[in-house]
Amino acid sequence: MKSNLVIVESPAKAKTIEKFLGDGYEVTSSFGHIRDLDKKTISVDIDDHFRPLYIVPDDKKSLVSELKKKVTQAETVWLASDEDREGEAIAWHLSEVLKLKKDHTRRIVFNEITKDAILRAIAEPRDIDINLVNAQQARRVLDRLVGFELSPVLWKKVKPALSAGRVQSVAVRLLVEREREIRNFVPTSSYRVLGRFDVPGQKNALTAELQARLDTPDKVRDFFMRCRPAVYTVGDIVTKPSRKSPAPPFTTSTLQQEASRKLGLSVSQTMSVAQRLYEAGKITYMRTDSVNLSDLALNMARKVVASEFGEAYVCPRRYKTKTKGAQEAHEAIRPTYLDKREISGTAVEKKLYDLIWKRTVASQMSDAQIEKTTVNILISSSPEQFAASGEVVRFDGFLKLYIESHDDEPEEETGGLLPPLTAGQTLALGHMTATERFTHSPARYTEAGLVKKLEELGIGRPSTYAPTISTILQRGYVVKEDKPGETRIIRVLTFENGEITETEKKELYGSEKAKLVPNDIGIIVNDFLVAHFGDVLEYNFTATVEKEFDEIAAGNMKWEDMLQRFYRSFHAKVEETMEHSDRTVGERLLGYDPATGVPLTVKMGKYGPLVQMGSTSDVNKPRFAGLLKGQHMESITLEEALALFRLPRKLGQYEDKEITASVGRFGPYLLHGGKFYSLRPDVDNPLEITTERAIEVIEAKRLADQNKLIRTFEEDARIQILNGRWGPYIACDKKNYKIPKKEDPAGLTLERCLQIIAEADAKSPRTGGKRSKKS
Numbered sequence: 001m002k003s004n005l006v007i008v009e010s011p012a013k014a015k016t017i018e019k020f021l022g023d024g025y026e027v028t029s030s031f032g033h034i035r036d037l038d039k040k041t042i043s044v045d046i047d048d049h050f051r052p053l054y055i056v057p058d059d060k061k062s063l064v065s066e067l068k069k070k071v072t073q074a075e076t077v078w079l080a081s082d083e084d085r086e087g088e089a090i091a092w093h094l095s096e097v098l099k100l101k102k103d104h105t106r107r108i109v110f111n112e113i114t115k116d117a118i119l120r121a122i123a124e125p126r127d128i129d130i131n132l133v134n135a136q137q138a139r140r141v142l143d144r145l146v147g148f149e150l151s152p153v154l155w156k157k158v159k160p161a162l163s164a165g166r167v168q169s170v171a172v173r174l175l176v177e178r179e180r181e182i183r184n185f186v187p188t189s190s191y192r193v194l195g196r197f198d199v200p201g202q203k204n205a206l207t208a209e210l211q212a213r214l215d216t217p218d219k220v221r222d223f224f225m226r227c228r229p230a231v232y233t234v235g236d237i238v239t240k241p242s243r244k245s246p247a248p249p250f251t252t253s254t255l256q257q258e259a260s261r262k263l264g265l266s267v268s269q270t271m272s273v274a275q276r277l278y279e280a281g282k283i284t285y286m287r288t289d290s291v292n293l294s295d296l297a298l299n300m301a302r303k304v305v306a307s308e309f310g311e312a313y314v315c316p317r318r319y320k321t322k323t324k325g326a327q328e329a330h331e332a333i334r335p336t337y338l339d340k341r342e343i344s345g346t347a348v349e350k351k352l353y354d355l356i357w358k359r360t361v362a363s364q365m366s367d368a369q370i371e372k373t374t375v376n377i378l379i380s381s382s383p384e385q386f387a388a389s390g391e392v393v394r395f396d397g398f399l400k401l402y403i404e405s406h407d408d409e410p411e412e413e414t415g416g417l418l419p420p421l422t423a424g425q426t427l428a429l430g431h432m433t434a435t436e437r438f439t440h441s442p443a444r445y446t447e448a449g450l451v452k453k454l455e456e457l458g459i460g461r462p463s464t465y466a467p468t469i470s471t472i473l474q475r476g477y478v479v480k481e482d483k484p485g486e487t488r489i490i491r492v493l494t495f496e497n498g499e500i501t502e503t504e505k506k507e508l509y510g511s512e513k514a515k516l517v518p519n520d521i522g523i524i525v526n527d528f529l530v531a532h533f534g535d536v537l538e539y540n541f542t543a544t545v546e547k548e549f550d551e552i553a554a555g556n557m558k559w560e561d562m563l564q565r566f567y568r569s570f571h572a573k574v575e576e577t578m579e580h581s582d583r584t585v586g587e588r589l590l591g592y593d594p595a596t597g598v599p600l601t602v603k604m605g606k607y608g609p610l611v612q613m614g615s616t617s618d619v620n621k622p623r624f625a626g627l628l629k630g631q632h633m634e635s636i637t638l639e640e641a642l643a644l645f646r647l648p649r650k651l652g653q654y655e656d657k658e659i660t661a662s663v664g665r666f667g668p669y670l671l672h673g674g675k676f677y678s679l680r681p682d683v684d685n686p687l688e689i690t691t692e693r694a695i696e697v698i699e700a701k702r703l704a705d706q707n708k709l710i711r712t713f714e715e716d717a718r719i720q721i722l723n724g725r726w727g728p729y730i731a732c733d734k735k736n737y738k739i740p741k742k743e744d745p746a747g748l749t750l751e752r753c754l755q756i757i758a759e760a761d762a763k764s765p766r767t768g769g770k771r772s773k774k775s
Helices: 011-018 058-072 085-097 115-123 130-157 166-184 217-226 252-263 267-279 295-309 347-362 447-456 465-474 520-532 539-553 559-580 638-644 691-708 750-763
Strands: 004-008 025-029 076-079 105-107 189-198 206-210 232-244 368-379 385-395 426-438 478-483 486-496 499-509 512-518 588-592 599-605 608-613 623-626 649-654 657-664 667-672 675-678 709-712 720-724 727-732 735-738
Touching: 004 011, 004 058, 011 025, 011 267, 025 058, 076 085, 085 130, 130 166, 130 520, 130 539, 130 559, 166 447, 166 465, 166 512, 166 520, 166 539, 189 217, 206 368, 217 426, 217 486, 217 499, 232 385, 232 426, 252 267, 252 347, 252 447, 252 465, 267 347, 267 447, 267 465, 295 347, 447 465, 447 512, 465 478, 512 520, 520 599, 520 608, 539 559, 588 638, 599 638, 623 638, 623 657, 649 691, 657 691, 667 691, 675 691, 691 709, 691 720, 727 750, 735 750
Parallel strands: 004 025, 004 076, 076 105
Antiparallel strands: 189 206, 189 426, 206 385, 232 368, 368 385, 426 486, 478 512, 486 499, 588 599, 599 608, 608 623, 649 657, 657 667, 667 675, 709 720, 720 727, 727 735
């Protein structure tokens, strides 16, 4: 019998910690929370001071029994869940459910999984911090109240099966407001003039920009005409030294942003990989808003910088956290051992670790020393001036290792060396080019950009950013998609040898990748909630609630009092809205059908946005048509709506059967010979698809169906070996099983298939099988 039982959240964490402790310790896992609010009911006794009604879920009951048995066999139980509020709550729930005796229970915390950190934590145990637990309970109960009271309002007033949440609804509001900014944006154009000047005695020409944008082609021509007799001379030459300092070590938010920009990872992917690195003892705790480094880390960083780059690059720094409402005094995210330049693991784990290592080490390196030179070029026949600038890095400092990325990179970088120049020197004009430039609408948010905005507003905490984004995506209020952009014609005027020429060229604009875009239903829900619950969706209100959670965590506020203040007015507003507000489907009149004069409206239907031709009061029943991909309720025009009623559209005959294109509940499709063939909305438009293209789609689907079935077994018809989107797999009883990479799918016997199924089921007892992605 082992005298010490250590309970952590995850098996991976348990496995790492067990290596550091002696034979007298058993390390086991609670697999996260062992009890929670019942998902089926509100599970809060409002009349009894908002008392949470916790239950042990069915899938945790056997685990709880095992833990209780282990507790009876241990002299001391060490609760080693994470250091944040969620981790503190897990420890408290374990103590309550397992009925742990205070004299035999120790709470230990650490922000890195190393032998020294674990042994130091065991040497310095503490009690469960009930203030942190109460802060977590306040958040959990408040979010449950908001979700369970707002969602039924949406079911009745907007559409069934919708949901609302305190932070998720605010996040959707940010996206809706940005989308409307973009749709309402009216670009304006001006002309950017660049001059190319020859410098006597120099091979390289000097490119400079006119220090004024010209509004119209006429103003460009007028400027060019005034430049015909001009003499160009060098005016002021200003050289200034400057310094660039490194970015601080990573917080949760900045890691999510930089991993998105540099590695292309989503917020949830970043957190998943960081969790694995932490549990393997390779980085410190990954949910933190602190930029602080421990003395140990600072000393390690100094040694690494001196060893790899030299003493000139060493510059120890201590950073202070500036984030609104930064909570527990964690360390920044850093490698546990900075002398480990590389680690073992998956490719993405290695890349994220490398990013964290570089950022941490660079934060302790010297500033980059830069010399910037600006030159003005005077025009004898005009008051305007050209300017050119260049940068020279005199000492690279931290730039030798790491350069931070930014969402909004400058349109054109200035920099590089300028040719030797002297004030008063005469330059010869090679040519000038005036290119039409349009103002840009605000950019849509990426996942990381939304996290940055939430953090700036003080909304949410490191532990909530990823779940918030996952929730709004899963519930269909927002989609993450690429925007292909559009093409426009821009004018280019060139002045060379006293002559003006004009040309046109095409420019792609508005293209975006992996941006968050609100759906029509997300916009309708947002507008309803803002209209009736504007105070709950106010950015300042949500940030204030976060501050109150902080006050509860510090022991300065009672969580029941905070909930009472909120709930009294909130519940009254829910009842008033349920009783007196009108139902909304986002209906908008588009105009009238020129042929019949009946109205066309766009609105949200049972299965999505649609256009209605006619009204229910007419003698003839109204007709309906679903919107196509890329069409939105707020922007669809009367002409686009009328075109939808050309569907279903007959394309012609194939194999003596008619091909029809249309749009249904699940998107655009073809109908041929009684069979349906899905169309990809981003590739084929049912209003435009040709007969030839339709035949290609039909034949491609037939071929895919033929190749899908690899093998069946007469002895057991349940089992099939199939080809899916992610490769071959075994299908059995509506479950899918991965085939090991070394196996030949076509050569698998029935016995081997059953063995693979049994092995997968044994690994995943709670889910009944290790499922592959749905094929």
